[in-house]
Amino acid sequence: xxxxxxxxxxxxxxxxxxxxxxxxxxxxxxxxxxxxxxxxxxxxxxxxxxxxxxxxxxxxxxxxxxxxxxxxxxxxxxxxxxxxxxxxxxxxxxxxxxxxxxxxxxxxxxxxxxxxxxxxxxxxxxxxxxxxxxxxxxxxxxxxxxxxxxxxxxxxxxxxxxxxxxxxxxxxxxxxxxxxxxxxxxxxxxxxxxxxxxxxxxxxxxxxxxxxxxx
Numbered sequence: 780x781x782x783x784x785x786x787x788x789x790x791x792x793x794x795x796x797x798x799x800x801x802x803x804x805x806x807x808x809x810x811x812x813x814x815x816x817x818x819x820x821x822x823x824x825x826x827x828x829x830x831x832x833x834x835x836x837x838x839x840x841x842x843x844x845x846x847x848x849x850x851x852x853x854x855x856x857x858x859x860x861x862x863x864x865x866x867x868x869x870x871x872x873x874x875x876x877x878x879x880x881x882x883x884x885x886x887x888x889x890x891x892x893x894x895x896x897x898x899x900x901x902x903x904x905x906x907x908x909x910x911x912x913x914x915x916x917x918x919x920x921x922x923x924x925x926x927x928x929x930x931x932x933x934x935x936x937x938x939x940x941x942x943x944x945x946x947x948x949x950x951x952x953x954x955x956x957x958x959x960x961x962x963x964x965x966x967x968x969x970x971x972x973x974x975x976x977x978x979x980x981x982x983x984x985x986x987x988x989x990x991x992x993x994x
Contacts, residue, residue, distance in 0.1 A: 817833035843872060
């Protein structure tokens with residue numbers, strides 16, 4: 780970027796927009812913070828010592844004036860179904876490039892319809908999915924930072940180790956059958972009725988002596 784106010788962050792008062800503004804300020808950039816909430820944008824701009832402009836997307840004249848001297852607009856204001864199209868149209872009219880952080884199919888199709896006009900005006904209109912693809916194709920610092928971040932192992936607390944998960948071991952045909960653990964010479968204890976298998980024969984009940992059968 781050529782100038783100190785060469786790109787604008789629209790939607791800076793939101794949660795994601797504020798994070799982008801902070802990282803941009805720490806990286807030495809000075810974006811123009813913009814949004815429809817004038818008080819919130821002004822408070823964030825004062826805290827980060829950045830220029831700001833309050834503008835609504837339903838006012839084309841004010842939006843065109845706000846884009847004066849801006850070379851690129853980063854849209855972080857949702858819902859993008861309402862903000863992407865008018866802001867991209869304003870960027871086309873002002874000759875500024877447009878990118879956003881949205882990932883919605885309808886927004887991508889709406890911006891794709893502006894491709895021929897953007898090529899004729901020498902303007903780049905790039906939604907988030909295209910930005911990610913370009914970052915993957917870059918061999919420079921952006922790609923290297925992403926690779927190092929993925930390759931870095933997760934830090935664990937010292938002295939704590941995860942218990943090993945027991946592996947399920949099935950019974951193979953070559954393994955010997957299970958042996959009973961009853962002491963030798965003693966018959967196994969009878970199982971209660973509720974624990975018996977359905978295939979087991981019913982237990983024999985001893986007949987009392989006084990209940991002799993009639994002959």
